[in-house]
Amino acid sequence: MPNRCWKVGDNISTDEVISTQYMTLTDIGELGKHVFEGARPDMAGAISSGDILLAGENMGYGSSREHAPLALKGAGIGAVIACSFARLFYRNCINIGMPVIISPEAVKASEEGDLLSFDLEKGTVANETRHLSFRFEPFPDFINNYLRKGGLVNALNEERENR
Amino acid sequence: MSMTATERILARGAGKRTVKPGDIVDVAVDRAMIHDNNAALVIKSFNLIHDPGVWAPERVYFFIDHHSPSTSPKAVKHHDLMRKFAGKHSIRNFYDCGSGISHVVMLENGFAQPGEIVVGTDSHTTGEGALGSFATGIGATEMAAVLVKGTIWMKVPKTVRINGRGKLPPGSTARDLVNLVLRRFGPDGANYCAVEFGGEAFDRMNLEERTMACVMSMEMGAKNALFVSDEAGAETSVSTVEFEAGSVRPMVAVPSLPTNAVPAEEVEKDMIAVNQAVIASCAGALLGDLKTAAGILKGRTVARGTRLIVIPATRKIYNDALALGYIQALSAAGAIISSPGCGACGGHDAGILAEGEVCISSSTRNMPGRMGTGGTVYLGSSATVAASAITGYITDPRELLPCEGGDSVAE
Numbered sequence: 001m002p003n004r005c006w007k008v009g010d011n012i013s014t015d016e017v018i019s020t021q022y023m024t025l026t027d028i029g030e031l032g033k034h035v036f037e038g039a040r041p042d043m044a045g046a047i048s049s050g051d052i053l054l055a056g057e058n059m060g061y062g063s064s065r066e067h068a069p070l071a072l073k074g075a076g077i078g079a080v081i082a083c084s085f086a087r088l089f090y091r092n093c094i095n096i097g098m099p100v101i102i103s104p105e106a107v108k109a110s111e112e113g114d115l116l117s118f119d120l121e122k123g124t125v126a127n128e129t130r131h132l133s134f135r136f137e138p139f140p141d142f143i144n145n146y147l148r149k150g151g152l153v154n155a156l157n158e159e160r161e162n163r
Numbered sequence: 164m165s166m167t168a169t170e171r172i173l174a175r176g177a178g179k180r181t182v183k184p185g186d187i188v189d190v191a192v193d194r195a196m197i198h199d200n201n202a203a204l205v206i207k208s209f210n211l212i213h214d215p216g217v218w219a220p221e222r223v224y225f226f227i228d229h230h231s232p233s234t235s236p237k238a239v240k241h242h243d244l245m246r247k248f249a250g251k252h253s254i255r256n257f258y259d260c261g262s263g264i265s266h267v268v269m270l271e272n273g274f275a276q277p278g279e280i281v282v283g284t285d286s287h288t289t290g291e292g293a294l295g296s297f298a299t300g301i302g303a304t305e306m307a308a309v310l311v312k313g314t315i316w317m318k319v320p321k322t323v324r325i326n327g328r329g330k331l332p333p334g335s336t337a338r339d340l341v342n343l344v345l346r347r348f349g350p351d352g353a354n355y356c357a358v359e360f361g362g363e364a365f366d367r368m369n370l371e372e373r374t375m376a377c378v379m380s381m382e383m384g385a386k387n388a389l390f391v392s393d394e395a396g397a398e399t400s401v402s403t404v405e406f407e408a409g410s411v412r413p414m415v416a417v418p419s420l421p422t423n424a425v426p427a428e429e430v431e432k433d434m435i436a437v438n439q440a441v442i443a444s445c446a447g448a449l450l451g452d453l454k455t456a457a458g459i460l461k462g463r464t465v466a467r468g469t470r471l472i473v474i475p476a477t478r479k480i481y482n483d484a485l486a487l488g489y490i491q492a493l494s495a496a497g498a499i500i501s502s503p504g505c506g507a508c509g510g511h512d513a514g515i516l517a518e519g520e521v522c523i524s525s526s527t528r529n530m531p532g533r534m535g536t537g538g539t540v541y542l543g544s545s546a547t548v549a550a551s552a553i554t555g556y557i558t559d560p561r562e563l564l565p566c567e568g569g570d571s572v573a574e
Contacts, residue, residue: 011350011420013530020510020533023229024237026203038532058351058384062530063509064286066204066302087355087386088286092302140187142316152304153211156311160213 002115002128003050003078006043007107008036010056014068014089017060023067031067032074043075050078052116054107057082060089069093079118081125083107094143097151101125106134120144167322167401168391169357172297176280176317184321189314194222194274196283196291197306198265200229200511203241204303205284206248209310217252218313224256224274225249226265231504233260234512263477263503264445266290270374271479282309287527290378290445292389293370297357298377299387320357320386322401327364329409334561336455337372338447338525338544340364341379342414342424344406350422354384359391359401364408366392371449378446378527382421413559415523416542419531427547427559435541436468438520440552441534442498442545443474444508447525450480450489452545457489458565459549465497466555471548472514473498474506498552510534523551 016039018031025031036043053072059082060068069092072080080093083104093100099120106125110116114129123138138144149155166174166181174182176190197205202225209215217223225245233239242260249257258268265283268274269291275281277295282288284306291298301315309315325344331337358380360373368376373390380388413427442448442456453475465471473493475481481503484490494500499513507514508526516522516538525548529540541557550560 013528013533015528015530015533019536021536023200023511024203024235024241026207038536058354061350061384062286062528064201064284064288064300064302066201066304070204084351084354086351086384088300088302091305095302095304095308152308153208156308157211157213 002117003052004048005052005054005110005112005114005116006047007054007110007112008040008056011058011061012055013062014060014065015062017068018065018071023065025067028070028074030074031071032076035071035075047076049076051076053077053080054110055080055082056107057084058086059084060086062086064088066092066096069096069098073098081106094146095152097147097149099147101136103134103136120147167357168295168359168389169297169322169387170319172278172280173317173319175278182319184319186319187316188319189316190280191314192222192282192309193279194224194281195306195309196224196226196265196269196281196288198226198228198285199238199241199245201284201303202245205306205310206244208304208307212307212311215311217254217310220253220255223254223310224258224265224269225254226258226262226268227260228262228264228504229509229511231260231502261478261502263480264505266378266445267374267449267476270294270370271477282306282315286381287378287445289381289385289388290374292377292387293373295389297387300381320355322357322359323353324359324361324401324403325365326362326403326405327360327408328362328405329364329407330367331364331408331411335411335413336544336546337368338375339414340406340408340411341376342416343411345379345383345416345422346424347404348383348422350382350420351384353380355386356384358385358388360388361391361393364406365390369451371451374449375446379421382527413544413547413561415547415557416529418529418539418541421528421542427543427557430541430557431559435521435557436555437523437551437557438469439514439516439522440469440471440548441507441514441522441524441526442548443472443506443514443524444526445476446527447545448474448476448480450483452525453480453484453489453493454487456545456549457492459546459560459563460496460498460553461492461565463496463553465552469552469555471498471552472501472507474501474513475503478503507534523548523557
């Protein structure tokens with residue numbers, strides 16, 4: 001099912017995704033209320049569940065705060081597609097079960113509000129609004145497993161049970 | 164096949180003879196560091212793991228450095244959670260409020276030894292590579308898994324060697340050279356890479372300056388950073404970027420990226436008034452920074468309309484600075500001295516900016532909102548911060564060399 005997308009620029013730092021003042025929050029719903037509060041105050045209240053965030057180069061630049069992907073998840077964002085990612089943000093997303101897709105072509109060809117869908121196993125992104133489709137390098141199996149299970153903790157629990 | 168320093172460390176951690184860039188390996192963690200900004204999320208994830216236990220409590224380090232002393236009812240609740248968790252799981256390496264910033268304390272105590280694999284819930288964990296470990300930041304959930312398993316997957320990074328030729332000229336600091344490196348690479352120029360510093364200019368750096376360089380490597384995307392001297396036989400096959408230290412001038416990173424470095428003398432022309440000047444962080448409030456600032460400020464006073472905040476990185480640095488007279492000189496000049504910790508760097512407690520205010524800081528980052536919503540941050544060396552605190556606007560520190568009577572602290 002396609003979802004609406006939101007679009008932000010290059011080098012979006014985790015400070016911009018969720019401000020330092022909310023670092024003492026741990027509830028993802030609460031964090032979600034403050035996502036992009038400074039940079040895009042229009043977003044938090046208007047995101048629908050499953051919406052996709054499009055970002056430019058080096059998405060998630062800066063701090064290690066897992067609060068940033070948690071805030072996106074709490075606000076309803078279902079996946080992040082970017083031209084490139086900063087490594088900590090990228091790992092944090094995978095660990096909380098948030099799909100992160102590297103596809104500069106999809107980002108450049110899409111505008112905010114377009115309807116997008118993606119397939120992690122096949123490695124495809126489709127822009128349903130513009131009837132375009134793009135390929136990306138699928139994840140290694142163990143990472144897709146994290147995403148299927150909803151994150152690292154669930155995958156680890158299953159691994160420990162099967163041991 | 165010969166390997167870089169980072170590859171050798173990861174190969175050992177993975178129990179393999181060799182690894183190469185791009186390999187994904189499971190490595191054994193030697194030390195795991197968790198601080199109070201992320202501990203609550205770590206503990207929350209840990210408790211979701213079935214039948215969790217800490218794999219090796221003696222390898223785990225807890226730090227209260229972000230909200231220190233406690234800054235809000237929520238922050239102190241997290242501190243309480245950490246103390247109870249540590250008690251329950253026999254984690255004795257507990258560095259409570261006032262101990263200082265994790266990375267610097269780890270290095271002061273020799274907890275990130277050459278060849279070790281160190282992970283921390285802080286992006287600037289890269290700083291812990293200053294003694295030659297592989298040190299990198301990870302998120303809270305991943306740390307919960309490390310606490311249980313003692314291992315983590317890593318993609319072996321490509322190595323980029325940064326070679327500094329020659330010596331820094333008088334009046335320029337190691338931070339200025341590193342700011343120049345950041346400008347060259349940009350915010351993602353070393354993404355996912357291991358950064359290796361070498362050449363005369365870097366070989367000459369002391370441990371504090373090395374810590375700063377490894378910390379700031381994060382700002383160009385480095386996965387880890389360490390120093391490998393030419394004599395130690397650096398791999399020549401890696402890509403190398405050369406810098407001439409002899410021509411380095413004081414540099415200021417203008418808003419809103421730490422990599423936006425321009426010469427301080429250029430910024431000075433704009434007469435940018437500063438409401439706040441900050442000497443803080445794991446990259447900007449080490450003993451040498453306090454010495455430099457005290458040397459410039461001794462016998463002078465902070466400008467009216469500017470507040471100068473000094474937050475020594477660790478308790479040891481604070482005590483040494485007291486014994487050496489730096490704190491007295493800074494305080495006499497009008498500085499506010501705050502307790503060791505991360506403080507103003509992340510806008511966690513001391514030193515939040517009001518909307519529209521401008522700050523010059525020796526800390527690590529200047530992205531929008533970093534030091535408070537609507538505030539603007541310029542980054543420079545502790546010398547540049549001290550000089551700017553005296554004039555009240557962003558100033559090239561070469562114009563304000565230590566004045567009469569400053570010699571006893573500035574040597």
